[in-house]
Amino acid sequence: MAFDLAARLAERRAADLYRQRPLLEGPQGPRLVVDGQPLLAFCSNDYLGLANHPDVVAAWQAGADRWGVGGGASHLVIGHTTAHHQLEEALAELTGRPRALLFSTGYMANLGVITALVGKGDTVLQDRLNHASLLDGGLLSGARFSRYLHNDVGSLSDRLAKATGNALVVTDGVFSMDGDVADLPALAQAARARNAWLMVDDAHGLGTLGAGGGGVVEHYGLGVDDVPVLVGTLGKACGTAGAFVAGSEALIEALIQFARPYIYTTSQPPALACATLKSLELVRTQAWRREHLAALIQQFREGAEQLGLRLMESQTPIQPIVIGDSAQALRLSRLLRERGLLVTAIRPPTVAVGSARLRVTLSAAHTAAQVQLLLNALAECYPQLERADA
Secondary structure (H helix, E strand, O other), X not given: OOOXXXXXXXXXHXXXXXXXXXXXXXXXXXXXXXXXXXXXXXXXXXXXXXXXXXXXXXXXXXXXXXXXXXXXXXXXXXXXXXXXXXHXXXXXXXXXXXXXXXXXXXXXHHXXXXXXXXXXXXXXXXXXXXXXXXXXXXXXXXXXXXEEOOOOHHHHHHHXXXXXXOEEEEEEOEOOOOOOEOOHHHHHHHHHHOOOEEEEEOOOOOOOOOOOOOOHHHHHOOOOOOOOEEEEEOOOOOOOOOEEEEEOHHHHHHHHHHOHHHHOOEOOOHHHHHHHHHHHHHHHHOOHHHHHHHHHHHHHHHHHHHOOOOEOOOOOOEEEEEEEOHHHHHHHHHHHXXXXXXXXXXXXXXXXXXXXXXXXXXXXXXXXXXXXXXXHXXXXXXXXXXXXXX
């Protein structure tokens, strides 16, 4: 029997769940040209505005001049350069951990860590709203897999009481679609009480949280004993690409030996590591970016609440406006685009059925005037959805 892909695609389109790729015609930044249309964008994860920073670009160019454009082989064969090694040392320093290990993507890091740490006879417990890469890693591990209620320590504790073998608790640091922050102190306490390890994917907290940009673990003042496994990505606040795992000497050595996505993947271009080293320097030394971003978040939340928009409990750059119906979320996105603003509609299966939303993301590269333009457009467009529902 042939695969009926056309029917599957038609079903997705009929349910207002069809996705298309916007074609970007320039570098990341608030002002973009997308599909030939000039737009003011509020949907990038470039939270600190570093993706097109001239110093980071120059570091990449200098790295290419020295190292060329390819890694050549896996880290374990001949692909591990001094540029990669220096970046790992800088990431260990940023996160306050003995060592760090580079991965080519966050998805690969999460798959690699979970499948290396647990297997048949073990238990992996995950927050219901974890990123797909964490869930996939849990399923692929072969361990007993269970999802606890979102950010609910009581629900986690109930499941930990039934855990077998080695138990790994896995959570996002900042949840990518809701923007709220995991209650790490409580999760860490629950994990320690059952001799379990806590793994945190801080993709959206690294750079934006903590006095030095160290992320959610720094924000809470926790250490490696509280969170033995820390994952971070470099393509969001750091503005480049790739990911890392930070932890103890034993953890990193174990991942080098057993994490298949690390072992069997060509290393990232060394020039990319050079660029990321420069972006980490800016993350650490330019605290004004986090301060400006925090002011924009407050401005947006206050303005949105005055408009009666349904916001979530987020003090991070991720500010979702929950609409509910997928078609209506798409409609609001289109209305904003007609006014020169790009805000992506997020629909199932990325979020739960009935919780489609506009995922507004703010950046230190935005200005207060640009945030006000977004609020003005929402004031004009959002009531049109109410009239359509009436």
